[in-house]
Amino acid sequence: MRWWVLLLAISFVSLPSTHVVASQQAVAIDYLHGESGLTGIRLAYRPYQTQIATFEWLGEFDVYWEASVNLGEFGQDNQHETNYAIVLSPMFSKQFDSSYGKYPLKWEFGIGVSLITDTRFAVKNIGSHYQFEDRLGLILEFGEQLAKSLAVRYMHYSNGGLNDDNTGLYFLRLTYAREC
Secondary structure (H helix, E strand, O other): OOHHHHHHHHHHHHHHHOEEOOOOOEEEEEEEEEHHHOEEEEEEEEEEEEEEOOOOOOOOEEEEEEEEEEEEEEEEOOEEEEEEEEEEEEEEEEEEEEEOOOEEEEEEEEEEEEEEOOOEEOOEEOOOOEEEEEEEEEEEEEOHHHOEEEEEEEEEEEOOOOOOOOOOEEEEEEEEEEEO
């Protein structure tokens, strides 16, 4: 059993004993930069955010859901490949420090599911339209009521062995998010 399945199960089991954070919704835009010159844009909506405090050994941490549409391109301007993905991800984050004593610094991780329009992308056969999207990131919250954030994230796409072709794709992301 993968560790992320356990985390996803914990998030569902824990939700009744959580409290909702004042601002529940946010939107985000990302710039994606991947291997071999692959670039893209990601538009995301976060409809739900909560804080879990039921595990003494973990302390409080945030959980939010994110639905996104990703557009990626690879190749020269007059001869390139374009691929789209629809993604749903549960995300977990925890504050580990603060900047200037008032702007939270957080780490984040999550694994979501995605549907990609083409199984061949960036000169790779990724094997399946269905992919898992693994993410690790660092977030800085700022602004009035900490309603904005900047993040740097590492993202990996893999079909998790659903197909014999499982080369994977890697991205670095720069994200700006704002509560709405």
